[in-house]
Amino acid sequence: MATPYLYIAPAFVVYAAFLLFPLARAAQFSLYAWDTVSPAKFVGFGNYLTMFNDPELLGSFGHSAILILFYAVLPICLGLVIAAILNRAQVRGLGFFRTVIFLPQVIAMVVVAVAWTRLYSTDGSINALLRLVGLGDVTRAWLGDYTFALPAVGLIGTWVETGLVTILLLAGMGRTPRDLYEAARLDGAGPVAEFFAITLPAVRGEIVVAATLTVVAALKNFDIIYMTTRGGPGTSTAVPSYQVYNQAFGLGQVGMATTIGVTLALLIFVINLVLNRLGDRAAED
Amino acid sequence: MARQRNTSPVEVGINYVVLVGFAVISLWPIVSILAQAFGPSDPSAATGGLHLENFVEAWSQGQFSSYMLNSVLVSVTVVLISVALSVPAGYAFGTMTFRGSSWLFYLFLFGIMVPTEAILVPLFFDLRQLHLVNTVVAVAGPQVAQSIAFGTYWMRTYFRSADRAITEAAIIDGAAPRQVLWRVQAPIARPAILTLVVLIFMWTWNEFLIPLVMSPTGTLRTAPLGLAFFQGQHVTNYALMGAAAVTVAAPVVLVYLFAQRYFIAGMTEGAVK
Numbered sequence: 307m308a309t310p311y312l313y314i315a316p317a318f319v320v321y322a323a324f325l326l327f328p329l330a331r332a333a334q335f336s337l338y339a340w341d342t343v344s345p346a347k348f349v350g351f352g353n354y355l356t357m358f359n360d361p362e363l364l365g366s367f368g369h370s371a372i373l374i375l376f377y378a379v380l381p382i383c384l385g386l387v388i389a390a391i392l393n394r395a396q397v398r399g400l401g402f403f404r405t406v407i408f409l410p411q412v413i414a415m416v417v418v419a420v421a422w423t424r425l426y427s428t429d430g431s432i433n434a435l436l437r438l439v440g441l442g443d444v445t446r447a448w449l450g451d452y453t454f455a456l457p458a459v460g461l462i463g464t465w466v467e468t469g470l471v472t473i474l475l476l477a478g479m480g481r482t483p484r485d486l487y488e489a490a491r492l493d494g495a496g497p498v499a500e501f502f503a504i505t506l507p508a509v510r511g512e513i514v515v516a517a518t519l520t521v522v523a524a525l526k527n528f529d530i531i532y533m534t535t536r537g538g539p540g541t542s543t544a545v546p547s548y549q550v551y552n553q554a555f556g557l558g559q560v561g562m563a564t565t566i567g568v569t570l571a572l573l574i575f576v577i578n579l580v581l582n583r584l585g586d587r588a589a590e591d
Numbered sequence: 592m593a594r595q596r597n598t599s600p601v602e603v604g605i606n607y608v609v610l611v612g613f614a615v616i617s618l619w620p621i622v623s624i625l626a627q628a629f630g631p632s633d634p635s636a637a638t639g640g641l642h643l644e645n646f647v648e649a650w651s652q653g654q655f656s657s658y659m660l661n662s663v664l665v666s667v668t669v670v671l672i673s674v675a676l677s678v679p680a681g682y683a684f685g686t687m688t689f690r691g692s693s694w695l696f697y698l699f700l701f702g703i704m705v706p707t708e709a710i711l712v713p714l715f716f717d718l719r720q721l722h723l724v725n726t727v728v729a730v731a732g733p734q735v736a737q738s739i740a741f742g743t744y745w746m747r748t749y750f751r752s753a754d755r756a757i758t759e760a761a762i763i764d765g766a767a768p769r770q771v772l773w774r775v776q777a778p779i780a781r782p783a784i785l786t787l788v789v790l791i792f793m794w795t796w797n798e799f800l801i802p803l804v805m806s807p808t809g810t811l812r813t814a815p816l817g818l819a820f821f822q823g824q825h826v827t828n829y830a831l832m833g834a835a836a837v838t839v840a841a842p843v844v845l846v847y848l849f850a851q852r853y854f855i856a857g858m859t860e861g862a863v864k
Contacts, residue, residue: 309689310684310687311683313679313680314679314683314695316680317676317679317699318680318699320672320676320735320736321699321739323732324710324714324732324733324735324736325705325733325736325740326698326702328710328711328717329705329709329710331713331714332709332710332712334713335712342716391605392606392609397603397606397607397610400610402614404855406614406618407613407614408851408854408855409618409844411854411858412793412797412843412844413797413840413843413844414797414799414814414815414818414840414843415799415815416799416815416818416839417818417837418620420624420822420833420836421836422620424829424833425620425623431619465617465620469617473855473859477859497602522704522706525706526706526707526708528707528708528799529815532799532803532819550708550712551708551803551804554715563712564709564713566708567706567708567709567710567711567712568709570706570708571708574704578704
C-alpha cells in the first residue's frame with residue numbers, strides 16, 4: 307500500500323502556500339501599521355482597537371447584520387412557505403420551476419449586479435411598476451438613496467438566495483415520511499397546523515444548512531457592493547468585505563485591511579461553529 | 592398518489608399561483624437583461640427584431656476576446672490542477688487509515704470557511720515581492736487552494752461510501768495502487784468528479800475579487816472584470832451593457848442548463864454532508 311501522505315502531499319503544498327500561509331500572514335500584518343511606502347510599525351492590537359472605536363468601520367459590520375436579514379432570514383421564511391406549499395400537492399412543471407429558481411445561483415454576481423442596477427435606476431422597471439400602481443411619489447434612484455440603498459442591495463441577496471433555500475428545504479421535506487402527514491390529516495389538521503407540527507420540525511437540519519450558506523453569502527458580498535454602490539452613498543452600504551479592499555488598495559492602510567479581513571474570518575468561523583452545534587442538536591432530537 | 596386524494600382543487604390552484612408568481616420574480620431580472628441585450632441601442636430610432644449587432648459591438652468595444660480568453664485560461668488551469676490534486680487527497684482520506692488523518696482532514700475542511708477577503712491582501716503583497724503579480728500563478732493559485740479545500744472534502748465523502756471490493760480485486764490482479772485510483776476507482780467516481788468539475792468551473796469563471804486584486808495592470812483581466820470595466824465606460828448604453836453582461840454569464844449558464852443535476856447536487860449535498 308502506498309503511503310497516504312504521498313497522495314495528500316501535492317494538494318497540501320498548494321493549499322498551504324496559497325491559503326494557510328497567507329492567513330497566518332494576515333494575522334501578522336494585522337498587528338502592524340503599514341502604508342506600503344514607509345516601513346511597517348508594530349502596533350500590537352492597535353488596529354483592532356481602532357476598528358472597534360471607529361464608527362464607520364464598526365458601522366460596516368452593522369450593515370452586514372442588516373444584510374443578513376435580507377440574505378438569510380427573509381429567504382428562509384419565504385423558502386419555508388414556498389417549499390411547504392409545493393410539498394403538499396403535486397403540481398406539473400416542478401422540474402422547470404427548480405431550474406428557474408436555482409438560476410440566480412449560477413449567474414456571475416457581477417452580471418446580477420448589472421441587471422439589478424438597471425431595475426433600480428430612475429427609469430428602471432421597479433419605478434415604472436410603482437408608477438403603474440399609483441405610488442409615483444415613492445419612486446427614486448434606489449441605489450443612490452441614503453435610507454434605501456442598503457435594503458435595495460439586500461433585496462438582490464434575497465433574490466439570489468431564495469431559490470437555493472427553497473430547493474434545500476424541498477429536498478428535506480421530500481424525505482419526511484408520508485404517513486406522518488396522513489396521520490395528521492386523519493386527526494383533522496389543516497395546512498397551517500400540519501406545517502408547524504410536522505414540516506417545520508422535520509427540516510430543522512436543512513434550515514441550519516441554509517442559514518450557514520446564506521449568512522456567509524451575506525458577509526462575503528464584495529462583488530455586489532463593488533458593482534452597485536461602492537459602499538455609498540456616503541458609507542451607507544459599506545460592508546467589511548468592501549472595506550478590506552478599500553482600506554488596502556484605496557487608502558493604503560494595509561494593516562487595517564488585514565485586521566478587518568481577520569475579524570471577518572473569525573466571525574464566519576464562529577457563525578459556522580454555532581450553527582453546526584444547532585444542527586447537531588437538531589439531529590439528536 | 593395517496594396524498595393527492597386529500598388535496599382540494601383550491602389548494603392545487605393556490606400552488607400554481609405561488610409557483611408561477613415565484614418563477615416570474617426569479618426570471619424578471621434575467622428576462623429584462625436579455626431584453627436589454629437584444630433590444631435597440633437607441634430606443635427612439637427603434638427597429639424591430641433581435642439586435643444581435645449589440646453583441647458584436649460590445650464584444651469588440653469591450654475587448655471581450657482577450658477577457659474571455661483569459662477566463663478560459665484561468666478556469667481550465669484551476670479546474671485541472673484542483674481536480675488532479677483533490678481526487679488523490681480525498682481518496683487517501685476516504686479509504687486509508689493513517690496517523691494524523693483526522694486533524695489533517697480538519698485542516699483542509701477549515702479552508703472552506705476562510706473568506707477570500709482574509710487572505711488576499713497579504714498574498715498580494717507577498718506575491719508582488721516575488722514578481723508573480725499579474726501572472727496566472729497569482730490569479731489561479733488562491734482559487735486552486737480554495738477549490739482543493741472543497742474538493743478534498745467532496746471526494747473524501749464520495750470515496751468513504753465507494754465500493755472497496757473492486758479495489759481489493761484489482762490489487763489481487765496485480766494493479767499498482769496508483770493504477771487502482773486512476774484506472775479503477777476514478778472512472779466509477781465519474782459523477783462525483785463531474786460535479787466537482789462543474790462547481791469549480793462556475794466558481795472560477797464567476798470569481799471577481801481575486802482577479803481584480805491579483806491583476807492590477809489588467810494583463811489577466813477575466814470576463815467579469817471586463818464587464819465591470821465596461822460598465823465604467825458605457826453605463827448608460829443599456830443595450831451594450833446588457834449584451835456584455837449576457838456574454839459574461841453565458842458559459843456557466845449554458846453548462847448549468849445541460850448539467851443541472853450536477854450543480855444542484857453539488858451545491859446542496861456538498862453543504863448537507
